[in-house]
Amino acid sequence: MRWAVAVGREASRAGERTLAALRDHGAEAYPLDNLGADTLSAAVTQAHADGDSIMVVGGDGTINLVVNGLLAEPAPTTPRMAIVPAGTGSDFARMFAIPTTVEDAVTKALDGSDYRSDAMELEGPFGVRRGMNVFEAGLGAATVKYADRMPRWTGPLKYEAAFWAALPTFRQGSFRLEVDGRTLEGRGLVIVAANGEFFGGGMRIAPKASLVDGLFDMIVVDAPKRQAFTLFPRMKQGLHLTHPGVRRVTTRWFRLSTEPVWPAEVDGEFLGEATVEGRILPGAVDIRV
16 A cells, blocks of 8 residues: 655644654655645545555645545545644544554554545535535634634634634624425524534534434524523533524535625635535545544
8 A cells, every 4th residue: 555645734744754654664655745725636636546545644624635636536446545633623533533643643544444434515606625524604614714813823722712703793694504305594603514523623513423424414503692602612512402592403415595695614624605505425535544
């Protein structure tokens, strides 16, 4: 098995250690060019076409770029991806309890087996975007936009700080959410379409989500802004599903429109303000753990 190593822009040192650890284990490995998002995705697409496995060194944003490259073109084989967590939140990696030490994460990948996971596909004015973890519209996406402006040294705490910064100016509005056989309407605050469980540096936004059920786990927060002060602490622990302003539905497909148009994000990557249609891609990626 040959490994193509995709390194996030802020994880160069971890990337060097990953390549050294792979070679210490006798594995064939080489780095992929990362001069920008398009360059990295294109390099990933080519590596998969060449039959190579991808080892991602970075956080959720880097995983998102890699997955978009892996799923850009139809392929006869399911792509394989391993993860060396080196990002601010690294929420997707939490699903697999991947070690945070580079050398331990590499060893786990080399000694592990493949876990076939669903992926997400989203479509809107931004085009088609794929993801592995969480799509979010509303206050959560506004939080991501604020968090992107904060320095890296703030770590996972930047998401909490960004939440409180985004709350006063977020424009709550009406939503229409179409899912399999149902339409939900209300005056919302946050709408999540989750494949994974965690968001924002460990917040259990979708505690019942599964990577293998072929379904989005959708969390609809239909509550006034003032209730955010009690909801946010419950979301951190995954205890918000019993709140009267929270609804949970599962679906293979959704279409979300809001008035005013809400900001949207996937895997911590801001998409803009958009009406969004989403679908699950069952068993799209093998995660090596």
